[in-house]
Amino acid sequence: MNTPKLDIDRTRTKLNTLGLTYAADHLDYLLAEAVAKEIAPHAFLDRLLESECSGREERRVKVSLKMSGLPTGQTLENFDFAFQPAIERSRIDTLATGAWIRNAETVISSFEIPTGTRRIA
Template sequence: MDLDATRTALERLGLDYVAAGLEDFINEAVKDNLPPHRLLDKLLALEHTQREERRVRTSLKLSGLPPGLTLANFDWSFQPGIEKNRIESLATCAFIREHETCLICGPPGVGKTHLAVALGVRAIENGFSVAFYRLEDLLHTMKQDADIAPRRLRGKKYLNVSLLIVDEVGFQPMTRQEAILFFRLVSYRYQRGATIITTNKPVKDWPEVLAGDEVMAAALLDRLLHRCHVLNIKGRSYRLKELEKLLR
């Protein structure tokens, strides 16, 4: 068998992982007396696995998600008030397919960002595009893009990703310009894409977040809360728990 020619053909087909280990794969198949069709099945499965792992790594990097926050390492015992079954339901990504919203509310340090990011990771693993922004960074980006023609603006990932995650809404009030930009974003994504928002403010206090504009807040919440999964987290702060450990 001319392995060099086979390897070259595999590389031309984009099967780089199989091409790189071709000789070892064949030797192992001969040793295990593997039929040709079983070898082919194995090679295709290996190539698919490698491509999927590469896709996930690339998507995680492009998403802006903070690393290391998954559902597997979330401390459920520290926040027993969280309904784990609701999080597991969200982790099926059905709400993304339905272009729904998830609002995660609670005081600082209770795990809102961790859960939002973990759901973003699960979304990427399930093949969805994801973008993560802290509100301050998102508003800065949108202000820079404010003069771009609408046709070109549609290419921005905060508009067209399957799942947009906006973290830390409510930590400081928006200016009038920022509130208008945020309202336009929510309006554009309404029933077009899924959104997760974390906030330390109950929805009744959102007018003060949106530059004191009660009319705009009502219109925005009307869109956000339609087909929305609201999670209210009440509990101790993880960060204070870690600080207490250090001070002992």
């Protein structure tokens, strides 16, 4: 009993037709890896779909950043703290560690934020 050979170009065309362009781009590599490592078909399919999901997420972030109009290449290392002396570098460096997230701490209290309202006695 002969098993039919897979036509990679036809498969790639179908992936592109379905809009799965990242999966189509990675098909050759992932298929070669699956054959070499004897990866199960469901695991191969999962990796193929993961490449599509990763590619779409990368594109979404790239487009979102472009549309935001935020300047690129800005980091805490090149921020001019001298230009804005009200910002404490040590506090920003501490916040940048993200420890406050893991510890579920409140970073800004309502007493620190001017609300524009005043209490009438």
